[in-house]
Amino acid sequence: MSPLDTEVRVxxxxxxxxxxxxxxxxxxxxxxxxxxxxxxxxxxLGYHHDPDALPGTQVLCALGLGTVNIAGYESEALTLGVPGDDGNPVLVRPDDDVPAGGELY
Structure with missing residues (x-):
């Protein structure tokens, strides 16, 4: 996937x-x-989200931006968030459950 093929999926x-x-x-x-x-x-996400509570949560991810190595961990997608009242990231996620893989349009 090239940068021109960047997509946002759930x-x-x-x-x-x-x-x-x-x-x-x-x-x-x-x-x-x-x-x-x-x-x-x-x-x-640790400012506003407990990692133990995240499994099962739907999130939006940007794909096609390339892989980034963070402390030996290969991050393949950018999980989207917006600044909360304190300026720290809060997840962007659908209000209702939707099929995994759905593309934002």
């Missing part, structure tokens, strides 16, 4: 765990099911 978090190896203790390692594929993502 996925379901399969697993989430703290990522203390980074300089930012609020980082979380995610495994996300996109229906036809599974991707890894590292995201700054």
């Amino acid at each position: 996925g379901t978090v399969e697993s989430a765990e703290p990522f203390p190896e980074t300089r930012k203790p609020e980082m979380v390692k995610l495994t996300i099911d996109l229906g036809d594929d599974t991707v890894q993502s590292a995201a700054q």
